[in-house]
Amino acid sequence: TQLLEQSPQFLSIQEGENLTVYCNSSSVFSSLQWYRQEPGEGPVLLVTVVTGGEVKKLKRLTFQFGDARKDSSLHITAAQPGDTGLYLCAGNNYGQNFVFGPGTRLSVLP
Amino acid sequence: DTGVSQDPRHKITKRGQNVTFRCDPISEHNRLYWYRQTLGQGPEFLTYFQNEAQLEKSRLLSDRFSAERPKGSFSTLEIQRTEQGDSAMYLCASRGHERIHEQFFGPGTRLTVL
Numbered sequence: 001t002q003l004l005e006q007s008p009q010f011l012s013i014q015e016g017e018n019l020t021v022y023c024n025s026s027s028v029f030s031s032l033q034w035y036r037q038e039p040g041e042g043p044v045l046l047v048t049v050v051t052g053g054e055v056k057k058l059k060r061l062t063f064q065f066g067d068a069r070k071d072s073s074l075h076i077t078a079a080q081p082g083d084t085g086l087y088l089c090a091g092n093n094y095g096q097n098f099v100f101g102p103g104t105r106l107s108v109l110p
Numbered sequence: 111d112t113g114v115s116q117d118p119r120h121k122i123t124k125r126g127q128n129v130t131f132r133c134d135p136i137s138e139h140n141r142l143y144w145y146r147q148t149l150g151q152g153p154e155f156l157t158y159f160q161n162e163a164q165l166e167k168s169r170l171l172s173d174r175f176s177a178e179r180p181k182g183s184f185s186t187l188e189i190q191r192t193e194q195g196d197s198a199m200y201l202c203a204s205r206g207h208e209r210i211h212e213q214f215f216g217p218g219t220r221l222t223v224l
Contacts, residue, residue, distance in 0.1 A: 004152075006152075030211070031211035033211065033212065033213075035215075040217075040218075040220070041217055041218065042114075042116075042201050042203075042215035042216050042217050042218045043153070043201075043215050044215070045212060045213070045214060045215075048209075048211045048212050050211060088152050088153070090152075092211055094210065096166075097143070097155045097158055097166055098143070098155065098203075098213060099155070100145075100152035100153045100154070100155075101152050102150070102151055102152045103150075103151070103152050
């Protein structure tokens with residue numbers, strides 16, 4: 001069974017701070033996705049990383065896929081209250097079913 | 111709006127009743143996934159379809175759960191004889207032919223079993 005762990009589970013920071021959240025597994029995935037989910041809504045896809053060592057940037061968000069394709073990180077620069085939400089990572093193997101981590105709940109205080 | 115839609119958004123039912131949820135995927139997406147999400151957890155995979163064929167079912171999907179996608183477009187998820195432990199958010203997602211690593215979620219159906 002493939003499992004994904006995420007850390008930290010909860011994170012509360014002040015507006016303007018930087019943060020990094022992590023997604024780890026003992027299994028190799030062909031791709032990893034990051035989502036943000038707000039209360040009462042479905043997850044919204046932020047990015048997909050496919051190549052080991054790949055780095056993708058989305059405005060103030062930087063995503064990295066580990067060289068061995070077992071882990072990933074999400075770094076947010078100068079966090080804003082609008083970044084508040086549940087950040088989920090999901091692993092996938094060549095389009096089969098997706099395995100989700102438990103999420104990191106981020107709160108950015110103004 | 112061409113995103114994934116789900117109906118209803120909220121459902122409150124009494125224990126023992128049957129409920130059915132509907133998901134309309136993004137047009138022409140061949141893969142459709144159902145997930146269940148409880149408070150404080152990530153989505154848990156339940157089942158997925160490729161066109162009308164149900165290709166995989168999780169062990170979480172007990173005999174009281176059944177899903178269909180009769181014409182390869184919309185899908186329904188039925189829960190029979192609901193139990194309080196079935197209370198959760200039920201999420202649907204779809205995926206296209208080409209971007210196989212990406213799935214797009216609907217807003218979910220929040221089920222509360224009293």
